[in-house]
Amino acid sequence: MPWHARLQLDYRMEAGRCVGRFEHDGPLRILQSLYPEGDAICHNVVVHPPGGLVGGDTLEIAVRAGEGAHGLITTPGATRFYRSDGEPALQATRLELEAGARMEWLPLEAICYSGCLAENRLRMELAPGSELIGWDVTALGLPEAGQPFERGTLLQHLELPGHWLERGRIDSADARLLDGPLGLDGKRCLATLFLVAGSDIPRPRRELALELARGCIEAHPLAASAGATAPGPRVIAVRVLAPLVEPALALLKAVRACWRTSLWELPPTVPRSWAL
Secondary structure: OOOEEEEEEEEEEEOOEEEEEEEEEOOOEEOOOEOOOOOOOEEEEEEOOOOOEOOOOEEEEEEEEOOOOEEEEEOOOOEEEOOOOOOOEEEEEEEEEOOOOEEEEEOOOEEEOOOEEEEEEEEEEEOOOOEEEEEEEEEEOEHHHOEOOOOEEEEEEEEEOOOEEEEEEEEOOOHHHHHOOOOOOOOOEEEEEEEEEOOOOOHHHHHHHHHHHHHHHHOOOOHHHEEEEEEEOOEEEEEEEEOOHHHHHHHHHHHHHHHHHHHOOOOOOOOHHHHO
16 A cells, blocks of 8 residues: 655744754654754754655655754665556655755655656745755666666656756666766766755855865766756756765765855764764
């Protein structure tokens, strides 16, 4: 029987402390809130106990950060889209930020197993003065484990309404896309890190974000298959192609650390679950 799970997580500032409260329906949970950086920033881990999605499953995640709040959300492991017998599996995430809020959306990778019919959608709605650092990391199959992405499709959708939209379908049968030099060039991990804002980012700040990202890219082994651009005045994007997840994530983590330090004047703190 398909799962339909829903999670609503709300961050609010209460007496100088960022507090996260959640409601859920079905197998989605939030672990205990952590404060490794002090009361102003609330860290949370989203847990999906079944461990993966099959055909017909739907996960709906909605996160809202109130005025001045700062929430950081990650996952304890990969999201897994397993083989489907005909119905798609959907993960739909909506992130909403009120004025002056900050959010970090840092889930670990989504793995698309051969035979999956996966849809992974992310919609971000930001009020003026708010900013979000997030990423989307996808692995097509597990080629190192002898499980290539031979059948199935993935629909990816990233959107900042009115300002940025990236939407595409990857079909296992599309050899030109998967293996062509103008496509994925035989690589099976694609990753995007983004800084998005609720107001136009001033040009000096955009240039600084790009300079920081490009410095990290130039120093990384994936330099030939990564790049940083500003597709709009409210978006900075870093895109990476890699044969495996680990080097792609390492590069995104390095850029995120630089952005956090230089743009937000915060230490490059990482979620505790990443060390497990």
